[in-house]
Amino acid sequence: xKLPKTRVALLSATLIVLAACSTENPVAPAAPRISAALLxxxxxxxxxxxxxxxxxxxxxxxxxxxxxxxxxxxxxxxRVPAGAVCDPATSGYGPQTWMQSCNPxxxxxxxxxxxxxxxxxYPLVEFSPDIRFVPxxxxxxxxxxxxxxxxxxxxxxxxxxxxxxxxxxxxTDPTLSTWKDPVxxxxxxxxxxxxGYNVWA
Numbered sequence: 001x002k003l004p005k006t007r008v009a010l011l012s013a014t015l016i017v018l019a020a021c022s023t024e025n026p027v028a029p030a031a032p033r034i035s036a037a038l039l040x041x042x043x044x045x046x047x048x049x050x051x052x053x054x055x056x057x058x059x060x061x062x063x064x065x066x067x068x069x070x071x072x073x074x075x076x077x078x079r080v081p082a083g084a085v086c087d088p089a090t091s092g093y094g095p096q097t098w099m100q101s102c103n104p105x106x107x108x109x110x111x112x113x114x115x116x117x118x119x120x121x122y123p124l125v126e127f128s129p130d131i132r133f134v135p136x137x138x139x140x141x142x143x144x145x146x147x148x149x150x151x152x153x154x155x156x157x158x159x160x161x162x163x164x165x166x167x168x169x170x171x172t173d174p175t176l177s178t179w180k181d182p183v184x185x186x187x188x189x190x191x192x193x194x195x196g197y198n199v200w201a
Contacts, residue, residue, distance in 0.1 A: 056116040056126075063109045073113045075144040076123060078191075084137035085109050091132055098192045099135045111194060118198065122148065127194035130161055138190045141197055146185030148201035154180060156189050159196030166198060 061071040063080050070079040086102035114126040123143050133139055141156060148154040155178040157166035170177040170189075178189045187199060 053116055056114045059113045059115070061111050061113060063111060065105060065108055073125075074115050074123075076115060076125065077142045079140040079142070080133075081137040081139070084133045084139060086132045086134060088129060088131050093130050093132055093193070097132060102132070102134060104134055120201075122199040122201065124159070124196065124198040126159075126161075126196045128161075130193065130195045132193040133191075135192070138192050139194075140188060141191045142186055142188040143197070143199050144185055145187060145199045146182075148199060149180045149185045149187055150182035151180075151201050154178070154187060154199065154201035156187055156197055157200045158191075158193075159198055161195045166196075166200065168200075 057074055059073040061073065061078070063069075063071070063085055064082070065085065066082055068079070068081045070077050083104045085105050087105045091097065091102040092100070109131070111131070112128045114128075116124055118124055123145055125141070125143070143156055145154075155168055155170070158169050159166040176190055176192070178187050180187050191197070
């Protein structure tokens with residue numbers, strides 16, 4: 001998707017600053033936890049996540065396997081390190097695989113990105129196909145939502161493909177906690193795989 005030069009420059013400058021901050025402290029500060037009771041009761045479900053609507057915006061990004069780059073889509077972006085994409089033909093996929101070693105693909109890899117807002121007006125993103133990253137080379141997702149970037153309870157949740165329940169992965173892995181900047185309106189965190197993500201508050 002072609003973005004205006006001024007918008008690209010602003011987005012790039014902001015993400016450079018955020019990336020610099022994130023590398024200084026690779027472990028995210030502790031984030032408020034979503035209780036197991038809420039997850040068990042399914043209360044974090046369709047109210048916050050649903051299948052992509054017909055009017056969802058669809059973009060494609062081609063991940064360059066020899067370069068670490070930031071890829072913009074809509075008001076959001078992802079940053080993927082060079083050589084980070086596990087070969088989906090052999091890597092497997094699912095929570096039990098996130099920290100397993102894998103063979104990275106040695107070619108550029110194209111991903112489809114659908115993004116839209118839910119009934120609360122918060123952004124949702126779906127990547128396909130489902131892929132995971134080399135454990136030592138996780139990606140970073142940046143979602144822009146000024147309305148909740150100041151809230152202590154806001155977080156970027158993982159929404160498994162085919163499920164209506166989204167999960168706070170930082171409950172079991174603190175490195176996946178969400179950083180927030182109320183001045184710029186960004187929320188961002190490490191991601192070990194691509195599937196669905198949404199802003200929850």
